[in-house]
Amino acid sequence: MDILNDKIRELFPGECVNKGLSKSGILSTRALPSFVSDWLISKYAEADELDSVSLQRFLSQYLPDKSKADQIKHQLISERKAIKILAKFSVEPDIKTGEEWLEIPILDIKGKEGCISPTLASESLELLNGGMWGIGELIWKEGPKKGNGKIELISFKPFKPYSADLGYYREARKHFNDVSEWIDFLIKSMEYDPRSFDSVSQKLKMISRLLPFVEPRINLIELAPKGTGKSYVFGRLSKYGWLISGGSVSRAQLFYDIARKRRGIITRFDYIALDEIQTIKFSNPEEVVGALKGYLESGEYKIGAYHGEADASFVLLGNISISGKEPRNAIYTKSLPKFMQESAFLDRFHGFIEGWKLPRIKEGSVVKGYAINSEFFSEILHExxxxxxxxxxxxxxxxxxxxxxxxxxxxxxxxxxxxxxxxxxxxxxxxxxxxxxxxxxxxxxxxxxxxxxxxxxxxxxxxxxxxxxxxxxxxx
Structure with missing residues (x-):
C-alpha cells in the first residue's frame, strides 16, 4: 500500500490529501461532506501535520456548527454587520409572490426567514438547483414594518476549488499498469481501505456503487445488512447526487410540482438514491410508481400537461435480513415496499448489488494514507x-x-x-x-x-x- 500511496502523491500532487488527518481530531466530530473536509485538510496540513489551531480558528469563524446558529443570528441582528460563512445554501422561488426564499440548513433558516436579491439569484443559478456549498455573505435586513425582518444573502462564491481535467486524469491512469492497483485507487478515492476487502470480486461490488455517478440513467437496487457503507457513498462523496433517507417523498418532489410550476429533484442531480427504502413514506405510492415506470424506461415523464426529461440515475437502497451468509428469503425484493414489488416496475432496473457480500464497515475499513480528494474525484465522475x-x-x-x-x-x-x-x-x-x-x-x-x-x-x-x-x- 505504500507503493500506491507514493504513486498517488506523484501523479496527483495538487489533488491528493492525507485522508487519515480528516478521520481523526477536530474534523472527525463534524458532519461535513468529504469534499469540504478534504479541502480543509489540504489547506491546513503540511508534511502530514495538521495545523489544528489555524483549522479551529477557521471553523469557528466561517464554518459554525448548528449549536451556534442562534448566536450567529443574534450577531447579525444586534451588530448589523455582514458575516461570511461556508455552508450549503439553497433558494426556492415563490411563484405566487415572485420572491426568492433562502434556506441555510446549518443555521436553521428556512421558509420566509431568508431572502436573496433577484440579481444575485440570477447570477448564482446553482442555488436554484437543489442548493450548493459556498462562501456566503449574510446581513440582517429590516422589513418595512416590524416583524418582517429577514436574513439576506448579499454575495455568494460557489465552493468549487477544483475543475475536472479528464485529460490529466486519463494520463495518470496510464501509469497504473495493473488493473487491481487501479481498483485499489478507486476504493481509496471512495474513502475505504482496499485491504479490508477479501477479493477483487468484493472490490468490484464496492465500486459498482459508483456506476450511477458516471453513467446517465442507470437504475440499480442494492440490498444489504446495516453498516456496509451504502449511505455514506451515496450521501457524502459527491455534491452532484441527492440522497433521500427516510421521511416522505411525493411525485411533485421527484418530478414536477404543478402548484409551484417547479421541476423536481430528478432534473437537478446526477443520481437520486432512496435510502432506508422500507421507512420512506410516499404521499401517493401508485402515483409515484406510475411516474417512475415511465422515467426509468425512457428518461421522460408527464405530469398533467407538463412533459419533462432528465438523465439522473435512480437507486433504491434497503436493508435485508441475512441468515449465515445469504438472505433469509430467496425472493430479495420482499425487502422492498409492497408497491415496489411489481414485476413491471422491477424489470426497469438494470442491475442488483448484493450488498451482503460486502464487508461490514469497521474502524479498520476507513481509508489510510493518501487518496485524491473527494471534490476532485466527484468532479471527474461528473464529467x-x-x-x-x-x-x-x-x-x-x-x-x-x-x-x-x-x-x-x-x-x-x-x-x-x-x-x-x-x-x-x-x-x-x-x-x-x-x-x-x-x-x-x-x-x-x-x-x-x-x-x-x-x-x-x-x-x-x-x-x-x-x-x-x-x-x-x-x-x-
Whole structure:
C-alpha cells in the first residue's frame, strides 16, 4: 500500500490529501461532506501535520456548527454587520409572490426567514438547483414594518476549488499498469481501505456503487445488512447526487410540482438514491410508481400537461435480513415496499448489488494514507457522465442476438459502459481495448448484475423466465 500511496502523491500532487488527518481530531466530530473536509485538510496540513489551531480558528469563524446558529443570528441582528460563512445554501422561488426564499440548513433558516436579491439569484443559478456549498455573505435586513425582518444573502462564491481535467486524469491512469492497483485507487478515492476487502470480486461490488455517478440513467437496487457503507457513498462523496433517507417523498418532489410550476429533484442531480427504502413514506405510492415506470424506461415523464426529461440515475437502497451468509428469503425484493414489488416496475432496473457480500464497515475499513480528494474525484465522475466514447466502444465490441430481450440488452450495455468508464477511462478507441480485461471487469459483472434482476422477476411472476440472452464479445 505504500507503493500506491507514493504513486498517488506523484501523479496527483495538487489533488491528493492525507485522508487519515480528516478521520481523526477536530474534523472527525463534524458532519461535513468529504469534499469540504478534504479541502480543509489540504489547506491546513503540511508534511502530514495538521495545523489544528489555524483549522479551529477557521471553523469557528466561517464554518459554525448548528449549536451556534442562534448566536450567529443574534450577531447579525444586534451588530448589523455582514458575516461570511461556508455552508450549503439553497433558494426556492415563490411563484405566487415572485420572491426568492433562502434556506441555510446549518443555521436553521428556512421558509420566509431568508431572502436573496433577484440579481444575485440570477447570477448564482446553482442555488436554484437543489442548493450548493459556498462562501456566503449574510446581513440582517429590516422589513418595512416590524416583524418582517429577514436574513439576506448579499454575495455568494460557489465552493468549487477544483475543475475536472479528464485529460490529466486519463494520463495518470496510464501509469497504473495493473488493473487491481487501479481498483485499489478507486476504493481509496471512495474513502475505504482496499485491504479490508477479501477479493477483487468484493472490490468490484464496492465500486459498482459508483456506476450511477458516471453513467446517465442507470437504475440499480442494492440490498444489504446495516453498516456496509451504502449511505455514506451515496450521501457524502459527491455534491452532484441527492440522497433521500427516510421521511416522505411525493411525485411533485421527484418530478414536477404543478402548484409551484417547479421541476423536481430528478432534473437537478446526477443520481437520486432512496435510502432506508422500507421507512420512506410516499404521499401517493401508485402515483409515484406510475411516474417512475415511465422515467426509468425512457428518461421522460408527464405530469398533467407538463412533459419533462432528465438523465439522473435512480437507486433504491434497503436493508435485508441475512441468515449465515445469504438472505433469509430467496425472493430479495420482499425487502422492498409492497408497491415496489411489481414485476413491471422491477424489470426497469438494470442491475442488483448484493450488498451482503460486502464487508461490514469497521474502524479498520476507513481509508489510510493518501487518496485524491473527494471534490476532485466527484468532479471527474461528473464529467465522465458526458463522455460518449465509452458507449460507442462498448456497442462496437458486444454482440447482442436479435431475439434478446430489449431491457436485458440495454441493462448489460449500460452497466458494462459504467464499469468501462470507471476502470479504463484512458481508453479512447476499440483498438486499445484488452478484450480479456473487458470481459472480466466490465461485461461479466454487468451480465451478473442483470441476471439477479432477471432471476428475481422469474420468482415473483411466472411470465418471466430466468434465462438471459447470449450476449458475447464480437472480438475474441
Amino acid at each position: 465522465l457522465r458526458s463522455d460518449m466514447i465509452p458507449n460507442s466502444i462498448v456497442s462496437s465490441i458486444i454482440y447482442v442476438p436479435k431475439d434478446s430481450d430489449k431491457r436485458d440488452a440495454t441493462a448489460i450495455k449500460r452497466v458494462a459502459t459504467g464499469y468501462f468508464k470507471l476502470i479504463f477511462p484512458d481508453i479512447r478507441s476499440v483498438d486499445e481495448v484488452n478484450i480479456e480485461l473487458f470481459r472480466t471487469y466490465c461485461l461479466n459483472p454487468a451480465i451478473e448484475m442483470r441476471r439477479i434482476i432477471r432471476k428475481q422477476l422469474s420468482l415473483i411472476d411466472e411470465e418471466y423466465s430466468d434465462e438471459m440472452p447470449e450476449i458475447r464479445l464480437l472480438i475474441s
